[in-house]
Each structure stands twice: as C-alpha cells, then as structure tokens.
Amino acid sequence: MSDIIIKWNPETGQFDHSLPPAPLKNLIEWNEETGTFEHTGPKPIRCLHFEHGYEQAVNGPCCYQSIPGVSSFTEMQQHPVYLKIQSSFAQGEWPTNYCTACSDVEKLHTDQGYSKRQATEFHYRRYIRDNIDAYVPGELYFLTIDAGRYCNIQCRSCNPYNSSSWIPERIAMEPRVLYSLYPDNGKKVFDVTYYNNSIDDFSKLKHVNVLGGEPLYNSTTNEMLEKILEAAGPDVSISISTNGTVSYKNVPVLKKFNKVGLTFSIDATGPAFEFIRTGANWENVKQNIQDWVDLKGSSYAGVHPTYSVLNIFETVKLKQYFVEAQLNETNETTFLTYPDYLNYSILTERERIIVVDYLNQNNLSSAAKVVESYSYIPENRNRFFRFMNHTKEYHNLDWQTSLPELYNLMKP
Numbered sequence: 001m002s003d004i005i006i007k008w009n010p011e012t013g014q015f016d017h018s019l020p021p022a023p024l025k026n027l028i029e030w031n032e033e034t035g036t037f038e039h040t041g042p043k044p045i046r047c048l049h050f051e052h053g054y055e056q057a058v059n060g061p062c063c064y065q066s067i068p069g070v071s072s073f074t075e076m077q078q079h080p081v082y083l084k085i086q087s088s089f090a091q092g093e094w095p096t097n098y099c100t101a102c103s104d105v106e107k108l109h110t111d112q113g114y115s116k117r118q119a120t121e122f123h124y125r126r127y128i129r130d131n132i133d134a135y136v137p138g139e140l141y142f143l144t145i146d147a148g149r150y151c152n153i154q155c156r157s158c159n160p161y162n163s164s165s166w167i168p169e170r171i172a173m174e175p176r177v178l179y180s181l182y183p184d185n186g187k188k189v190f191d192v193t194y195y196n197n198s199i200d201d202f203s204k205l206k207h208v209n210v211l212g213g214e215p216l217y218n219s220t221t222n223e224m225l226e227k228i229l230e231a232a233g234p235d236v237s238i239s240i241s242t243n244g245t246v247s248y249k250n251v252p253v254l255k256k257f258n259k260v261g262l263t264f265s266i267d268a269t270g271p272a273f274e275f276i277r278t279g280a281n282w283e284n285v286k287q288n289i290q291d292w293v294d295l296k297g298s299s300y301a302g303v304h305p306t307y308s309v310l311n312i313f314e315t316v317k318l319k320q321y322f323v324e325a326q327l328n329e330t331n332e333t334t335f336l337t338y339p340d341y342l343n344y345s346i347l348t349e350r351e352r353i354i355v356v357d358y359l360n361q362n363n364l365s366s367a368a369k370v371v372e373s374y375s376y377i378p379e380n381r382n383r384f385f386r387f388m389n390h391t392k393e394y395h396n397l398d399w400q401t402s403l404p405e406l407y408n409l410m411k412p
C-alpha cells in the first residue's frame with residue numbers, strides 16, 4: 001500500500017530509510033552523532049492495532065474503536081474516519097472523538113503505559129526490528145476474531161450482549177435493580193458480527209486473538225481457526241481470552257498451531273472469584289489453568305484481571321496466586337467503568353480515602369490513582385446495593401460472606 005519506511009542495509013550496517021508519502025513524512029532521522037534514530041517534525045502516534053489490526057466484533061482496528069459501516073480490514077483502510085485518525089496520528093495528535101479510550105488513559109497516567117496502544121508498543125518495536133525486510137505498512141498482521149456470544153457464566157460486570165447466559169438474569173433484574181427495561185433486541189443471543197473475511201488476505205497474519213462470549217465454549221472458534229491454519233500455516237500465534245471454566249481440549253485445532261497462548265480472566269481467588277465470575281467453580285478453573293500451564297513447549301499462560309470495586313481487597317491475594325500458578329499478567333490494565341454501579345463512583349469520600357490508603361500501602365498505587373479520579377455518585381451506590389440484594393436472591397451469593405472486607409467498608 002505504501003513504501004517501506006526503514007530497511008536494514010547489510011552492506012553499510014545501517015538502516016536506510018525511504019520516506020513514505022505524506023502525511024507520514026519526516027518521521028525519523030538517523031543521527032550520526034548519537035547513533036540513534038530521532039524524530040524530526042511531529043512525533044507520530046504509532047499504534048500496532050491501528051496500523052495492522054482488525055477486530056471483527058466492532059469492525060475496527062481494536063475493541064475500543066469501530067469504523068462505521070465497514071466489514072473487513074480492506075474496507076476499513078479506505079474509510080474516511082480511518083483516514084482522519086491516521087492523519088492525526090501522523091501529526092502526533094490525538095484525534096477528537098476517536099481513540100479516546102487510549103488518549104484518556106495516557107493523559108491520566110503520563111508516567112506509565114496502561115493504554116491498549118501502549119501495551120502493544122513494545123511488540124510493535126520488536127516486530128519491526130525483527131522483521132525489517134518483511135514489514136509492509138497496510139498489511140493485515142493482527143486479527144481479533146469474534147467467536148460469538150455464547151457463554152456459560154454470568155460475571156457480575158457482564159451483560160446479555162456479551163454472555164448468552166445473562167439474558168434471563170437481566171430480565172429478572174430490570175424492575176428491581178435498574179428500574180428500566182432492556183431493549184427487546186437485547187433479549188436474544190447476539191449474532192456473531194458479520195465479517196467479510198473473503199476479501200482480507202490472511203496469508204500475512206502473524207497473530208490471531210479470539211474473544212467471546214467464551215471462545216472455548218463456542219463452536220465457531222474451531223471452524224475459524226481451521227481456516228486460518230489453511231491460509232497462514234501453523235506459525236501464526238494464537239491467543240485466546242477465556243474465563244477458565246472450559247478445558248483447552250474443547251478446541252482440537254489448537255494443537256496444530258505451534259504457538260498458542262491462553263489468557264485467563266481472573267479477578268480474585270476462592271469465594272470472591274466465584275462471586276465476581278458468577279457460575280464458575282474456583283477449583284475447576286484452577287485445574288484447567290494448571291492443565292494448561294503443565295503443557296510445556298510453546299504454550300503461554302497469561303492472566304488479565306479486571307479491576308472494579310468488587311476486587312479492591314482481593315488484589316493482594318490475586319497477585320500472590322499469579323506468582324504461584326506461574327501466570328503472566330498482561331501489560332494492559334483494565335479498570336471497569338461500566339456498569340457504573342460497579343465502578344469506584346459508589347464509594348463515599350470517607351471510603352475512598354480508606355481505599356486509596358490501603359492500595360498505596362500495598363504497592364497498588366496505579367489503582368489508587370484511578371480510585372482517586374472518581375467522585376461519589378449516590379445513585380450508583382443505591383443501584384450497587386440493589387444489585388447485591390438481587391445477586392443474593394437470584395444466585396444465592398451473599399457479598400457479606402464472599403467479599404467480607406468490602407462489605408465491612410460499605411455496610412448498607
């Protein structure tokens with residue numbers, strides 16, 4: 001699509017760079033004196049997802065940014081919205097109203113890399129360094145597949161859009177928790193997002209990510225991975241985010257790929273885990289994780305917790321478990337914002353001070369910073385209490401026993 005930006009010259013032992021056409025010009029210059037590359041002109045914002053990624057579930061470069069009306073990577077790259085973001089990035093500026101999930105995080109945490117973009121920046125640099133001859137801007141290297149919304153559990157922070165088994169519960173909780181009605185189209189299992197994959201070139205794929213619902217529980221996962229195996233071969237690395245309740249053996253094609261990573265969504269341990277990941281059994285999940293970790297070779301075992309008000313006091317135990325279970329925590333950190341009755345806005349000023357103090361004392365200063373950034377919203381707190389009552393009645397799960405420290409802090 002456009003020229004190679006930088007190329008290693010084995011004869012001179014230096015990088016040669018053929019500058020691409022505007023707007024990506026004057027990005028990088030080699031400084032003879034310092035022996036490093038320096039940015040001249042505006043420092044561009046580089047995003048691996050934006051430049052080489054496609055996420056089926058939203059039809060956009062990543063889960064945070066959809067591009068309206070497109071249904072493939074190829075179409076996306078021609079779309080005016082995509083070109084607008086591209087132009088802003090080239091000027092080193094965040095586009096207004098786009099990619100705000102990353103810009104908000106980066107503005108708040110200027111000293112640490114917590115955004116989705118920053119979390120993959122390292123891989124981006126490493127990829128270009130290791131594949132300098134093969135690097136071609138505009139090619140599809142990273143694909144995120146939507147495996148469908150069938151899911152076997154009802155995590156407290158989830159909803160019918162992402163989990164089929166949430167539908168009956170949502171209907172039951174509407175009048176007594178939300179005082180509102182869920183749209184009718186939310187009362188059926190959402191279809192897999194349409195993906196016109198016949199026009200995208202899979203042959204250059206480097207990495208495929210599979211999201212759900214629960215990918216190991218959805219029959220479409222095996223089917224799509226078979227297609228990718230055929231087009232791109234077994235060296236494409238595969239990663240799957242899973243709730244840990246289903247064994248990896250449920251997707252047989254996984255064994256045909258050379259590099260497979262499972263990332264487990266674990267936000268707490270023991271009874272707290274079973275409360276937050278409602279319907280899951282902690283001992284079974286631990287066993288599934290252990291089975292995967294025991295599969296040596298090129299398998300990877302990661303973990304991606306979501307931080308919310310529910311696991312404020314569980315994080316220390318959680319991190320100990322990660323070490324014991326040999327799980328690698330992902331670089332990207334997710335702090336829950338929705339539903340708003342599970343974010344930090346439900347804490348009163350007094351509770352916020354206690355929580356921030358607790359987090360700082362336990363070396364969780366980044367979480368403390370996020371907690372501090374919220375203001376108290378009484379209506380969210382009221383909804384939270386109604387939701388806890390509902391969870392007790394509907395699932396027979398009592399936050400007083402499952403999350404005792406949080407209960408003692410907030411006692412209704």
Ligand code: SF4
Nearest residue numbers: 047062064099102117
């Ligand atoms: S939202 Fe973030 S990760 Fe997604 S395309 Fe924009 S900058 Fe990249």
